[in-house]
Amino acid sequence: MRLGVIGLGLIAQAVHLQNLQTLREKYQVTHVCDLSATLAAQVAAEYGGPVRHSTDAAEVLADPEVDAVLILTPGTHAYLARRALEAGKHVLAEKPFAHTTAECLELDALAAAKGLVLQVAYMKMYDPIMARARAELASLGALRARAGDRAAPRRRPAVRPPAPPALRRRRPHRRRHLLRAGEGGPRPSATSASRTCRSTPTCCRARSCTSCRCCARLFGEQPLTIAHAQAAGLKPGVKLEEPPQLQALGTLGDAQLSLSWNWLPDFPDYGEEIAVFGSAGRLYLSMPGPYLRDARAELVVESMQGGERATTRLVSDHRTGFVHELLAFHASVTEGAPVLSTATGAAYDTAALQQIARSLA
Incomplete structure (x- = not known):
């Protein structure tokens, strides 16, 4: 598959470009694009092979040597995704979508x-351990509660040359217009047609969308209701200097749900854990940091078997969720395999x- 890469910052340099090299029997990068002409030229030269580079996404979308972006x-990423689909390109877009x-x-x-294929890059959904965790839920009996906790360290951006001011002004500034365009809708469902919440904090979106997808991968898109949310460090009329600590309580299907996102600027380790408690056992799922190529997800299941307590510990295989999502995207485009992480799931x-934003407000 001939691939165009739009945006060459941290996630591209630390993860995607390296994985595309690993999967070069399936992918040929033919065009890279970034607002920094220097960075685009450098990445094209380092990647090897005949790779074109540009500073305008329109050039990638018009390139006949690009099958997907x-x-x-x-x-x-909705704006660029729409333009890519209209140009006839398959799309794999990072989150938040x-x-x-x-x-x-x-x-x-x-x-x-x-x-065309439209896939949202919820990489943790593609880690094989997620399917195993879902299969293990049956051994837990009636589910009582689910809890998610995420601790995020301060991310240090990749070194990159700045884009010229004229190019920086090209990016459409649509966020303010969109946040004023509509109002919050009903509880989440696979067919929810709610519009937008006027006050959805970008920091909350970026940190919680992956956790929502992990829950949906495990339990399906059951009705989710947020009854209460609170954020430490969030004060009316005071500009946020960094993401707040966010807690939310509610229900997912018939079980209680507790969500926690914690910003740890002075602690270097990232952690994301999901705990599930049932009438007959417990499940703990620990997901690795997104930029650690050698870190693996771990699953621990505690249950009763024949009157005895049994503990099973499983570790994911040698390929990260990032690699598996690229393999899945390729299979969807070339073989018609179903898309696991759809834009409807992002909805x-x-x-x-x-709901969280309305509760905070």
Whole structure:
């Protein structure tokens, strides 16, 4: 598959470009793009082979030597995803995908109408340990509670030359318009058509969308209701200097749900854990940091078997979720395999985040 890469910052340099080299029997990078012409030229030269480079995404989308695009730009990605689909390109877009549920649903419909693949890069959904964890839920009996906890260290951006001011002004500034465009909708569901919450904090979106997808991968997109949310460090009228500590309580299906996101600026280790408690056992899922190529997910299941307590510990295979999501994208494009992380799934997450924002407000 001939691939164009749009956005060459931290996630591209630390993860995706290296994985594409590993999967070079399936992918040929033919065009790279960044607002920094220096960085785009450097990446093209270092990648090897005849790789074109540009500073305008339109050149990638018009390139006949590009079959699909990997969108790695900052912020949300609905605008570029729409342009790519309209140009006839398959799309793998990083998260958070869109500001509104309407955009998510519209773009899924657009991809289907054009016969193209649209996949959102929720890499943890593709870690094989997620499917095993879902299979183990049956041994836990009736589920009582689910808890998610995430501790994020301060990320240090990759060194990159700045873009000229004229190029920086090209990026469409649509966020303020979108956040004023609509209002919060009903509880999340796979077909939710709610619009947007006026006050969804970007920091909350970026840190919680992956956790929402992990829950959806494990339990399915069950009705999710947020009854209470609070954020340490969030004060009316005071500008946020860094992400707050965020807690949310609610229900997912028939079980209680507790979510926690913690910003740890002076602690270097990232951690994300999901705990599930049932009438007959417990499950603990620990996900690795996103930029650690050698870190693996770990699953611990405690249950009763024949009157005895049994503990099973499993560790993921040698390939990270980032690699598995690229393999899945390739299979969807070339073989028609179903897309696991759809834009409609991103709409479910957006609706959940709207509930959190409304509770905070």
